[in-house]
Amino acid sequence: MDLSHRTHLRSFGLHWNSLACKCVFLVVIVLVFRAVCLHSFSGFGSSEDNFFAVKSRPLTSNSVSLTGKSKFLEVPQIIWGLNNQKIALARACLTARMLNRTLLMPSLSASLFYKEVDLLKPVSFDKIFQFEKFNSLCKGFVQLSRYSQLVNRTDLLELRKGSGRRWTADDDLHQLRRFSQHPFDEYEIIRIVGKNPFLWHDHWPVKDYAKVFECLVLGEDISREADKVVSKIREIGLKVNKDVGSPRTNGLDSMLQPVPYAAVHMRIEKDWMIHCKKLEQRLNISEICSSKDQIIQRVGNIEGLKTPIIIYLAVADDLLEDDSIMAGWKAGLLPFEKKKLGVLDLYKKHPYLIQSAIDYEVCLRSDVFVGNSFSTFSSLVVLDRTQKMINMGVKRPCGMIVRWPSYAYNLEGESKSPRPWATNMSKSSLQAISYGSNHISCS
Template sequence: MDLWSCKHMGFSGRHMNSLACRCLSFVFIVLVFRALMFPTFPNFGGFQQNNLLLVHSSSSQSDSEFGVRKDKFLEVPQIVWGLNNQKIAFARACLTARMLNRTLLMPNLSASLFYKEVELLQPISFDKIFNFERFNSLCKGFVHLGRFSDISNRARVFELQKGSGRKWTVERDLNQLRQIKENSTDDFEVIRIVGKNPFMWHDHWPVKDYAKVFECLVLVDEIAEEAAKVVSKIREMGSSTRRGRDTLRTNVDFKNSSSQPTPYVAVHMRVEKDWMIHCKKLEQRSSINQICSSKEEIVERVQHIVGMRGSTIIYLAVADSLLEDSSILSGWNEGLLLFEKKKLGVWDIYKKYPYLIKSAIDYEVCLRADVFVGNSFSTFSNLIVLERTQKMIRMGVTRSCGLDVRWPSYAYNILGESGGPQRWMTEMSDSNLQAISYGTNNISC
């Protein structure tokens, strides 16, 4: 019996077969609707399922335009290691939360440098270093930071175990995140990541995404003011010391006038004992001999920056507690005005803070310098150059090689022109943060 025969059936058979006709009619309508809405083709196996996934993805993308979801959260372990490794770990956690369309619960950072002995870690809240409100304001619609008090039900938590070791590949890590996103974890208000510390997570996001998060990290007023005091002291001491000497001329236009602050060069002098051990092992593993730099090599190359002459003010940024060589001010050309924390008279500012805040102050001092010189395998140097690159890009400069530009940076571990350090800009189009996280000798110029 088909639909047509049902329609023209006589009265006597209508009662007997009415139920069958109705069922057949319903099935026919469903099949027509399915054919119109979800077409399938023999040559495209699984097309129907993929089409549904694409619709879901498009819907999620549209929702994200209105901001990150604030009723679902991602929790991460305490973040460890040095300041800039912690900033990368924090950004990686933010981007993980963004991928899962969740708010990141404000994590604890680590005030101390001890990262192997967990019991020695000194936890410090994120908002003791960076401005919580400013972060959410600057990153609005991109990532969002929440507080634990925002959680309504702390009992329902989904624990996500992060793997480690060589078997835990980039692909496995990304597949894990995709499965979590697609599965029914939306029932849980909180996803808690457990396992290896966040800095060891694999990287799945482009440099520009990380840069966006870094732009939202603004120091709290207390630390920013301390950094401003150090910068002011450098300019003041340099100005008074060089008064009467030749006008400073370097690769940027330094004009000594009352309307402009006295310029200075900041050198991230990475010669501390922890670094020398690390960089030598790294050179052996990577077969690259452009990682470690002795004090003598740094001095020689910095002095050969084109245009560097006497009366140049140089601030040497070092981790004093890890420094074994106290002669970092010796061996430089006569006439260069060299300062470090103690000679500058700002040690009292630094000594009252834990390692993390000391590093944050030095970072800001280096970031504001007219010229910056660092090591391309140092995370500290890398993030400073990234921010300085962004400043130049906003000024319309996309390449600094061979040009006299504002905010120039150099890598002293790589030999450049005239025996000086290599000019350095961050490659903002990189698809991941590998070069910045672990260093490279390919630095754009």
């Protein structure tokens, strides 16, 4: 250091050889090194696709790092249909697990954004699902934390996930692995900003998603609404069976076993028909769209279906243009939609998300389920039913001999019946379930 510089330092009361000055010099080196490291780690894709900034936010104390800090992941509001939201939620949970963090309880959406933009209001996770039950069932796997539990303020890292064709699944996975390591693991909160979690790249096997879905237990109020619908279906079924003198309504067995019913997720609404026709053109296949008549015919050809039986038609009434869905069913198959069942008012008092949750539960509890393999709703119902049978020790959950058989009416099986359907739990990703497939594990 030359004389002029030494003189300048002395003018501020500092000496180059002093301990204080050396400490200042070391701090400057550390700060510069840290900035260089952060810049190098952020180099994923273009600068528009990937950036982060350090801010201050309150934290919770549920997840603790080696340094004693709590660590959390925050994600954007989750949107789209109920089952896309469930997939997005599971994907956010699994992302938090990969980063060794606890997921801050995300906001869901009460309505479909493309149908009721003015009603796209955030709804808390615990207004739809049971928070404590989730953490109890998923303990040791993934966990949620409430924002109300945040007590401290510390650095927050904002991360934008990449998007576009140039952003590959490998890039995304590499980024997640980087952010689970030093220096990013020092931050208490990583906030992911950008696109909806449903559209994030998938890095986890179906069984991991199934584990998260098992922890999603509907709130008690919503579950009670589903109870009312199922009870109404079985009550009508009991009356019908008594009127025809069915053996299932006589003797001790009728007191122990509820009257069975089938549920058909009938995708013939105007929005679905537009979507499925475009999908058929893009994928160059003709096994996605199904007409009302085709669905009715194939359900009627299910082998071993004991009649008379109530057929609950799970359909979005507001979007239904064909009001003749009750006609043309085979003798012994008794179709009921919400209005005929007398539960339309029960549904109408709730926003879209809760209506869909009730319908999902009614389909899940059905003795026989028939859906469309390109529908996320149908696919997750079948996944849940498959998981239930696996938990019971069933090795091949297909056909009428199992407890909860499922079928895909858009795929033709034997004797023009719908094809038996079960989820392949050995798949390495949820791709087929997220976007649909004509390759189902029972084929």
